[in-house]
Amino acid sequence: MLEKLQNEALELLQSLIKIQSFSREEQPTAELLFNWFQNKGIEVKRDLDNIWAVNKYFDKSKPTILLNSHHDTVKPNAAYTRDPFEAQIEDGKLYGLGSNDAGGCLVGLIAAFVSFYDKENLKYNFVIAATSEEEISGENGIAYMQPILPKIDFAIVGEPTLLDLAIAEKGLVVLDGKITGTPGHSAHIPNDQNPIFMALKDLNWINSYEFPRISDSLGMVKMTVSQINAGKQHNVVPSELNFVVDCRVTDAYSNQEIATIIAENTDCKVVPRSLRLNSSFIDPNHEFVKAGLKLGKKTYGSPTLSDQCRLNCQSVKLGPGDSLRSHSADEFIYVQEVFDGVAFYIKILTEIV
Known part of the structure; x- marks a missing residue:
């Protein structure tokens, strides 16, 4: 089952890379994601270019975890030597715009959501949200979605952290x-x-x-x-x-x-200019943080901004890939990082649900 989810995540990431999805131009990738969930038999919803779903046995009386990452990208810089939309795998690296920031995280969270989707008697509900306009801190992405989504008690924001836990963000x-x-x-x-x-x-x-x-x-x-x-x-x-x-x-x-x-x-x-881009944090004693430490991960404070700044709940930034590759020329993520991301998201969530 895990291997199947990992391969599906890699294939989905390649499909996303091949479609241009600059901020405010995410309609094609939104359509791809919507159809992907439908083909899985998952009841999925679309608001603007944001795609979201809840687990099959969603129970309003239970607390809810949001799994969130974005499907928009920056524009490729002039130093690119490769086609940014080719999604080529070479020497264990998957090249392409958005592969590292934050496609690997997004498909990893989607795979984790699928793995828990039809499980009964979970401690938490799950909401998956693939959102737009993250790269420009826009108003039509996660900020737009917060009043629409169910009440969120805790969020995992998928951004490349080498699978360590960013428990605070400036x-x-x-x-x-x-x-x-x-x-x-x-x-x-x-x-x-x-x-x-x-x-x-x-x-x-x-x-x-x-x-x-x-x-x-x-x-x-x-x-x-x-x-x-x-x-x-x-x-x-x-x-x-x-x-x-x-x-x-x-x-x-x-x-x-x-x-x-x-x-x-x-x-x-x-x-x-604005006071809306707030710092983010999670209680270091939160059970999710403790689970990460138990699994051998480090915690740190992140200097970079993400969609965490728009959330009104405790959150952690976590995902495969390396932040230093984000927005770089010839962006890539290791295939093994994609696989490890799927496995780790499932493993750490299993510790608490």
Whole structure:
């Protein structure tokens, strides 16, 4: 049974790779997944380009585990030397766009769902959700689905973690900063309202400030000035300076707290673009985490963002593949990683259901 599920997962992943599925263009892969579930005799639903199903003996009185990963991809970068949609296996590697991020995880979770689908007397219900727009943190993916899905008590988000457990994930707040000065001719007497120099105090504060609360799993909040723009002519003092701050938030703070602290310590007008991309975590004593440790896996805090940030329940990020390969040229996942992902998802869930 396991070998059959592993082979079916690999074949499904190859089929997904062969279909272009950029964010907001996921209709063809949604159709493929919908038909795949139907062919398995599983009652499946589609909302926009999100495909989901519940286990055969779903019981509202029981807690529910969400198995979630995405079927959209980024666009291939210019450094590709292979056809990103060929899904070729060579030297034990399956090449193709989305193979590692996060196709291997998605098909592994689907296989695990199938293995538990028609089992009776489970401790938990299962919901599988193959969602869209993850790569752009869009509004029509998992965020759209949350009010539609049954109440979720705990989620496994499929992303490449080398099958270790990311028990926390940093959130993200992007802020736009602006300071207005007085424009003038650069040849005239010194202009003490030059916004370039007016901004230095705030930029230095952002660069050096350390948020006092430190997360056990994610460490420190990290702020980075990633963009800056001022002036268009060499002989004109600009009227304003604009900059962008990328702030990676730990579970020690809410996004709103971060925005408030920055506003209180800067003279520039610093406005968050959004406060919705929150940090994520799971109680280290959760039975799923304990099951992972029992099976020899490590736990860690992830610096990268995923659909975890849109969930309103405890969650863990877990999946085959290596995050360092995500969005790389000639992306690949090892065939054995796909097989191991199927086996491990089933094994760890068996420990708790």
